[in-house]
Amino acid sequence: MDNIAGSKSSLTWAVHISTLLLVILWVFPTVGLFVSSFRTGDQIATSGWWKAMLPSEQVITLRTASPDEAMQQVDGVYVVEGNLFTEQEPLDIGAFGTSSRDPEAAEPGQTFDMGDGETMTVQPNGDYRWTSTEEMSGRGQRVFVTAEIPPEFTLANYDTVLGQGVLQSLITFAAGSIVVGFAAFWIARQIGFAGPKGVGFIVGIIAFALLTWIYGIGTGIRTGSGSDDMGKAFFATLTVTVPATIIPIVVAAFAAYALAWMDFPGRALLIAAIVGLLVVPLQLALIPLLRFHLNVGIGKGYLGVWLAHTGFGMPLAIYLLRNYMAGLPRDIIENAKVDGATDFQIFTKIILPLSFPALASFAIFQFLWTWNDLLVAKVFLIDPTQGTTVMTDQIVQLMGSRGGQWEILATAAFVSIAVPLVVFFSMQKYLVRGLLAGSVK
Secondary structure, eight states, rough: TTTTTTOTTTTTTHHHHHHHHHHHHHHHHHHHHHHHHHHHHHHHHHSSSGTTTTTTEEEEEEOOOHHHHHHEETTEEEEEEEESSSSSSOOEEEESSSSTTTTTTTTTTTTEEEETEEEEOOOOEEEEEEEEEOOOOOOOOOOEEEEEOOBOOSSHHHHHOOOOTTTHHOOOOHHHHHHHHHHHHHHHHHOOOOOOOTTTHHHHHHHHHHHHHHHHHHHGGGGGOOTOOHHHHHHHHHHHHHHHHHHHHHHHHHHHHHHOOOOTTTTHHHHHHHHHHHSSSSHHHHHHHHHHHHHHOOOHHHHHHHHHOOOOOHHHHHHHHHHHHHHSOOOHHHHHTTTOOOOOHIIIIIIIIHHHHHHHHHHHHHHHHHTOOHHHHHOOOOOOTTTTHHHHHHHHHHHHHHTTOHHHHHHHHHHHHHHHHHHHHHHHHHHHHHHTTTTTT
């Protein structure tokens, strides 16, 4: 009797624990990327992101003054004196050494024997005394000091991967676009358009995409202003993703209505063919589709990748939307036909508003899949000048050129996931509605 509807399952605790573990597995690395994107490379190398708010112990390299400029002779010994912190903020030194293999060879105030008649003494505040029995010359002596560095956060990583000031501009555009979106929705409501809630936010996102794209053209970011070209890759990804999301939705919505509510010969066979296309592996169709593109003259470029994403996403879109539209009340459609409405009027004025959760649900899937795609872009978007390189491909290249600079890689990775996070959290309620649509009658 445990399975009676309405009774509480004895395994509820297992569901809650599993959900909590999944949330932790998702949130932990995401927050880590976000925090690391604002840290310096030295701090990332010495402590984990969960210690970002605490001081970290680091080994930094300093240099004494040049003997040619500061050397003095005292009691027959050549001496160079000064303070190590002449070019940066003073720190409290915990240990020092003159070799990178042993940076904690001596404690502050202790005289360290460097060999060959040379000694080095470093005080906690950075004052040093370098002595030698032989006359010294050339550059100053390198000194490795161990000190506690206070937490440091910077926007320099974003300036490196995106270009100077681009992050601030994008934040400003995002805020302005949301305001524009809600203003447009308010005006639409005033003139009689009664759309579902959330349309204003969606209009804002579209306005953000268009404005940032125009901004990219105007400022030259799309031609590459950042040292790592992530700004150019961001706009290339945006150029790929927005049309590759809109085109299959528009086509699939019309096709789904026809397959759900219009009678014509071969409709059942078409539905069966679409279900069969769902199981065709993407990797199996890449090369034949690429050859077809080359034969018809489409080539490799934005048009080719838009059509490829449209083709690969179309079967799932038609299948989901057709099942949703077929579940809508038949009386509404039949009454509209009795009143003289055409199929196009029924589709635009009845079916589309009622299908908004399903359309939004598929839009989220298609946007996230297209934004994070690497395989299709590698095949259909090859440009020798790298003018159309998307973010996933750019990150792969950064791993080769910036493999040891974790602050740059973390920043590039977070830039890559920032937009999908915004889209997912802003539209997740429509995702849930779309997934649950038709499950409860």
